[in-house]
Amino acid sequence: MTAIAMPAPDQSVIARRREILSALQAIVPGEGVIHDEREMRAYETDALTAYRQLPLIVVLPETVEQVSRVLKYCHDNDVKVVPRGAGTSLSGGALPLEDGVLLSMMKFNQVLDIDYDNRSVVVQPGVTNLGITRAVEGEGFYYAPDPSSQIACSIGGNIAENSGGVHCLKYGLTTNNVLGLEMVLINGEVIRLGGKHLDSEGYDLLALMTGSEGLLGVVTEVTVRILQKPETARALLIGFPTSEDGGRCVADIIAAGIIPGGMEMMDKPAIHAAEDFVHAGYPRDVEALLIVELDGPEGEVDYLIGRVEEIAKANKARHLRVSESEEERMTFWAGRKAAFPAVGRISPDYLCMDGTIPRRELPKVLARMRELADKHGLRVANVFHAGDGNLHPLILYDANKPGELDAAEAFGADILRLCVEVGGVLTGEHGVGIEKRDLMTDMFSEADLKQQQRVKCAFDDKHLLNPGKVFPVLHRCAELGKMHVHKGQLPFPDIPRF
Amino acid sequence: MDATLKPRSAEDVEEAVRWAAAETQPLEILGQGSKRALGRPIQAAHVLDLSGLAGIESYEPAELVLTVKAGTPIAEVEKLVDDNGQELSFEPMDYGPLFGKAPGRGTIGGVLAVNLSGPRRIKAGAARDHVLGMEAVSGRGELFKSGGKVVKNVTGYDLPRTLCGSYGTLAVATSVTLKVNPKPETSVTFVLNGLDDQDGIQALCEAMGSSAEVSGAAHLPGWGDSDKSRTVLRLEGFKSSVDYRMKSLADRLGAYGTSHQLDRDESQKLWTGIKNLEDFAARNTPVWRISVAPTAGPQLVARLKTAFELDALYDWSGGLVWLSCTDGDIHQAKVRNAVEAVGGGHATLVRADPSVRSEAAVFQPQPSPLAALSRRLKEQFDPKGVLNPGRMVTGL
16 A cells, blocks of 8 residues: 555454354345455455555445345444445545445446436446446437446446546536436435436435445435437547647637537647557647537537637647548547557556646646656646546556655645646546545635535444545544534624614 | 624624524524525524625636625626626526516525526526535534535535525525526527427427427416417527527427427517416415426326316426416325326425415425435534524424
């Protein structure tokens, strides 16, 4: 393990392993409980592979009742639980605990109901993001949020992380596309929120659950909204002499009232890495490359392509191509989509960061990032969801060189602090997990974090669900509930009262 | 000791709530009071009047981000973004006419507190979908911030969205950050004439499932004369795109019957009327607002019509049903049972005498584990129960 420390394991729980195992086997029969070290290896990490930990036991329930009984058992016996979907978290959200049960939801893999009239689909949480689209695309529908891991990531995990993707500026994040949930609380209670109807009754717990990183409950069923696929999509590939020109072009497109389906930017190191890898025809002599995709009815897309072309030219575009076929559009995207593996080719390891900044700050942030790269002695390549200001700096390092992982992590932390400093946030779509946990105090005050943790206390007052994630310091709920009462006069008596 | 506290800063709000918590003195949280008749009437000795906490903090049209103080009049916010070619896409409805009050009142804080939206809800989302960040004072009298000032952010729990629709019972917002969107270049409406409820909703659902990008889908029954019913679909965007989509929509729905189109001005007038429920404003009847799956809307109404006399309006492709109870009774049990019978959803009694709203369950009753969880959440934000106590449910 490296820099990020997990809570010290409770040895008394580890000592009870055999007893816990037989209790879980009584709830989930057969191969649904894994305790062999070799088999548990598959669960020791997620997509933040620098961190690994074998869980106490792995459980794969198949029914809501089993989930409920597992959680209730763990609650009654003070055993921690780490929920896991497909294990594609980039922030370590599914990192196991030595003294915790790993609860895999991947046996919940059924599409339960497709309702085209009401444009909704009900699925179990282990269905993949792309699996939802696959189930409805025959009728011309799709599920809009498309994180780049969509072929593998589960919809349950998408709820936990409030996943985004390339198209979220126009179509929203997970939170804007989920209609309902069934979930199990740590005490075993089953709760349903929303459904095929819109908006919540009472407090909007659907909003609270989405992006809660597995700390509040375990999702057992999801209802999502589906959309008719846009009639067509075309893309422009635009190269700029400076990142300032590219940034201004993005701002001008939005100022013209155009919200593109996708708008992605890459900096020079990312352009070169991608071009060397997939030969997409990207220009090498530009500092910033922008892919703008317009989707919708044909009449609209053709019109908007013309508008964006004009805006690009007015912003000193040095290179400008418009896709004339579906094949060409896919080629434009090929380099961007291969950016991560392309960087993986030129460096033994890389860290993928995920901060969001106000777009106007882009040139400043890129310049500062170059200074930071020099300071830490590492290289960085940037891909950027340009429409919404979500940066993905890829920090290149070699884990076999002593100290380089530490340097890369320190560089990453500096980048995220920079995002916060310019008015942005620590994470746009990958989640806090363990990766950004210790940076939360750079963005939030103690009062902010304490109120967040009080929310946790309403769901899980023993801190048994996914502890060690998101919050740098775990306060006991009893301590968080204390109030310092100041008796006194009616405030500001000088203010006129009506 | 009835008092109105009128804070001028977030610190003032903190001080006021801290005092209320220390003395266990409940506060009624108020902006302009335009939605005071919504929810259960509350008995609080003191009013926390946020109308003085107003003003634009920052607005970056190119970033699509707006930060305003919570007491800022909604009319002022809408004018500001309109002047910059942008809009609040959730199109908040104005309850003024329904409550017999002047239109155009209310604050942005109030809009978020009840999670208002309008016909565009089906395409663009509700108020909560456009909230990016919030600063608020909990019932503990502590100022906290959550969310951010950028359009994409997953750092920490999404408290800003959670606080939307909480009717001021969890925290008092002092500053809110919203996502704004470009205003469409034009807006037109396609009208199908003379459809009954069933066919009308079917036409709406078919249009919503097409690629026409419909941004308003309502069915206005003829109320006794179905020949006079209108099934209306709004298309917005760039003119060339709207023309193109209008043609494909007309081709697709032509078989449903006679149709015509409304131009921009007629269209705007129609949708303002639908949004603000103007047809029910002049009556003095109890009104329910019911959210169900779109195809369940006409089933719900048909079921209730066998039980009592009512008039209904459908928005959100049939999923939002407004019921006017013609005989003056609220028929609570029948409404709740019918919602359950057609597949579930929620019904809110939005207009009724205060004495009726005190007795009835104004909001959808919750199963006990969910109700208990809501209570625990309330306790974590407002342990002394000083913020709008009882506004949603007794004891919440």
